[in-house]
Amino acid sequence: MHNFLDALELIQALTPAQPVTLDRPQAATRAARFFVDRFPGKSLYAVKANPSPDLLRVLWNAGITHFDVASIAEVRLVAETLPEATLCFMHPVKTPEAIAEAYHTHGVRVFSLDCREELDKIVAATGAPEDLTLCVRLRVSSEHSELSLASKFGTELTEARDLLMATRQAADSLGICFHVGSQAMSPHAYVQALDRVRAAIVDASVTVDVIDVGGGFPSAYPGMQPPPLEDYFAIIERTFESLPISYSAELWCEPGRALCAEYNSIIVRVDRRRGEELYINDGAYGALFDAAHIGWRFPVRYLGDTRSSTMADFAFFGPTCDDIDYMAGPFPLPADIKAGDYIEIGMIGAYGAAMRTAFNGFGTSDHYTVGDEPMQSMYTGEARPHWRADNVVSITR
Numbered sequence: 597m598h599n600f601l602d603a604l605e606l607i608q609a610l611t612p613a614q615p616v617t618l619d620r621p622q623a624a625t626r627a628a629r630f631f632v633d634r635f636p637g638k639s640l641y642a643v644k645a646n647p648s649p650d651l652l653r654v655l656w657n658a659g660i661t662h663f664d665v666a667s668i669a670e671v672r673l674v675a676e677t678l679p680e681a682t683l684c685f686m687h688p689v690k691t692p693e694a695i696a697e698a699y700h701t702h703g704v705r706v707f708s709l710d711c712r713e714e715l716d717k718i719v720a721a722t723g724a725p726e727d728l729t730l731c732v733r734l735r736v737s738s739e740h741s742e743l744s745l746a747s748k749f750g751t752e753l754t755e756a757r758d759l760l761m762a763t764r765q766a767a768d769s770l771g772i773c774f775h776v777g778s779q780a781m782s783p784h785a786y787v788q789a790l791d792r793v794r795a796a797i798v799d800a801s802v803t804v805d806v807i808d809v810g811g812g813f814p815s816a817y818p819g820m821q822p823p824p825l826e827d828y829f830a831i832i833e834r835t836f837e838s839l840p841i842s843y844s845a846e847l848w849c850e851p852g853r854a855l856c857a858e859y860n861s862i863i864v865r866v867d868r869r870r871g872e873e874l875y876i877n878d879g880a881y882g883a884l885f886d887a888a889h890i891g892w893r894f895p896v897r898y899l900g901d902t903r904s905s906t907m908a909d910f911a912f913f914g915p916t917c918d919d920i921d922y923m924a925g926p927f928p929l930p931a932d933i934k935a936g937d938y939i940e941i942g943m944i945g946a947y948g949a950a951m952r953t954a955f956n957g958f959g960t961s962d963h964y965t966v967g968d969e970p971m972q973s974m975y976t977g978e979a980r981p982h983w984r985a986d987n988v989v990s991i992t993r
């Protein structure tokens with residue numbers, strides 16, 4: 597597959613009629629190295645955020661050896677792509693068939709649960725072995741996060757005692773896990789959650805071997821500039837060390853977004869302009885699911901130098917026939933942008949590239965590797981975004 601310097605070089609060479617996905621392995625490598633080197637414990641990549649086999653190999657080569665998988669398809673994918681990886685099956689509601697295949701065929705030993713029925717199911721499906729690591733998921737607040745994960749999974753503190761005691765009996769190694777919600781904009785989210793963990797441990801008086809602080813580590817998007825990840829790591833480490841757990845207890849995390857958001861951007865073409873609305877060739881059923889359904893704002897830039905430097909705010913329509921294939925933005929682009937122009941949409945690596953469907957006959961997208969910087973980064977030590985102040989890429993280099 598041909599590699600390009602950047603999006604501009606690509607459109608000049610290919611003038612693509614379909615949306616194109618750009619891979620930035622160097623950005624994913626940098627993110628993975630950051631977690632491997634600086635998170636004060638073990639980092640499991642949450643595969644659901646972006647299950648691309650190429651990305652899995654990039655993360656593995658950068659030192660990520662553990663993977664949080666949430667379905668049997670993800671178990672099979674990672675087992676096939678990275679046979680030596682350690683898999684942790686962290687969906688709290690699994691089928692007996694999935695548990696049995698994961699344990700007996702793929703060597704999975706780590707499972708999460710949040711109720712007694714799931715514990716019984718895991719024990720039965722695995723044959724009550726002596727080598728299970730079982731993580732009890734606690735319900736915690738999502739109040740500091742852009743995307744809540746507080747209502748579906750997690751045992752209440754009031755019920756945690758009995759579940760922890762029962763799980764301790766079945767587990768070789770007992771863990772407690774939680775998820776503070778995705779894109780947690782304050783490190784305090786983890787302190788609050790770990791305070792609940794502390795209360796649960798004290799109440800149940802059990803020996804805990806693993807504390808898993810889950811995902812939620814943020815990326816940078818327009819209008820969302822989180823504190824540095826070092827602040828999250830420092831406060832997690834301090835709070836972890838104050839928990840009533842043994843010296844040998846392990847600290848884990850399960851970053852999805854933070855490891856892959858910068859890995860992809862897409863190039864779309866404007867098929868029509870209607871006032872301040874641009875009809876583009878990717879959308880709600882493609883890589884822009886979050887932009888359509890939860891109003892997520894991604895960085896955009898016009899690819900070329902023939903348009904005005906005056907900017908205007910635009911909304912997008914995707915290619916399908918549905919009214920809801922609409923992304924309100926606002927997306928700032930040159931005021932005279934028109935049909936046939938190309939736009940790069942950045943930070944699509946997490947829950948973007950992975951969301952494509954073939955609905956309405958759309959959804960194909962070729963991948964190309966590019967060597968330039970992602971539009972924004974948590975890993976360059978710079979607070980400011982990487983795109984130029986006028987948001988327009990010059991054609992002259």
Ligand SMILES: Cc1ncc(COP(=O)(O)O)c(C=O)c1O
Binds near residue numbers: 642854
């Ligand atoms: C159990 C679990 N772990 C980790 C993640 C990754 O979360 P994030 O992408 O916010 O880091 C998720 C996301 O839904 C999850 O459900």
